[in-house]
Amino acid sequence: MLATTHVILPIVVVDLIRDYFLRHKHRRLIPRKYVFFVGVGGILPDLDVALAYIFNFLSINLPDMLRHGRITHSILLPILFFTLAAGLWGGTKFSKGKSKKQHHQWFLILTLVGIGMLSHVLLDGFAGLTTPYYPISNAVAFGAQRINQQMMISIDAVILLVWLFHEEWHHNIRKFV
Numbered sequence: 405m406l407a408t409t410h411v412i413l414p415i416v417v418v419d420l421i422r423d424y425f426l427r428h429k430h431r432r433l434i435p436r437k438y439v440f441f442v443g444v445g446g447i448l449p450d451l452d453v454a455l456a457y458i459f460n461f462l463s464i465n466l467p468d469m470l471r472h473g474r475i476t477h478s479i480l481l482p483i484l485f486f487t488l489a490a491g492l493w494g495g496t497k498f499s500k501g502k503s504k505k506q507h508h509q510w511f512l513i514l515t516l517v518g519i520g521m522l523s524h525v526l527l528d529g530f531a532g533l534t535t536p537y538y539p540i541s542n543a544v545a546f547g548a549q550r551i552n553q554q555m556m557i558s559i560d561a562v563i564l565l566v567w568l569f570h571e572e573w574h575h576n577i578r579k580f581v
């Protein structure tokens with residue numbers, strides 16, 4: 405799966421949802437610059453590629469769970485992020501002032517990174533290259549090889565076009581209304 409797809413797909417989806425489906429008061433709670441964290445989450449699972457290089461460089465045997473597409477591509481990871489985010493959301497209810505603001509900020513970051521990771525796990529899962537149920541099961545994915553590389557490149561192109569159109573149309577319209 406291409407790194408570009410992993411970054412731009414979730415960013416564009418979240419940005420579109422933010423612009424079209426959130427009410428003004430909710431949109432205010434998710435500043436636009438935070439959408440960046442979705443991209444961070446989108447690339448995070450492929451950290452295993454970097455780890456493999458480092459382990460190889462240091463001539464250390466790579467643990468099985470860190471092999472490409474294993475633990476970092478498990479659906480449990482975004483679930484963990486969402487669970488922590490839920491805890492922080494609870495924290496916003498019981499805190500005040502600065503502490504409430506911090507709780508909200510971290511809730512937002514964990515949720516957005518979690519969304520990016522979930523998107524990565526699902527995309528790679530559908531491409532049939534990873535084990536999304538790891539460590540519960542080593543089964544590959546949600547149906548092997550539903551998406552191939554060639555299709556990925558077209559997906560990137562379509563996403564970018566949709567986004568450009570949206571940017572042009574939505575933000576121009578806003579200047580007049």
Ligand SMILES: [Zn+2]
Pocket residue numbers: 405449450477524528
């Ligand atoms: Zn991946």
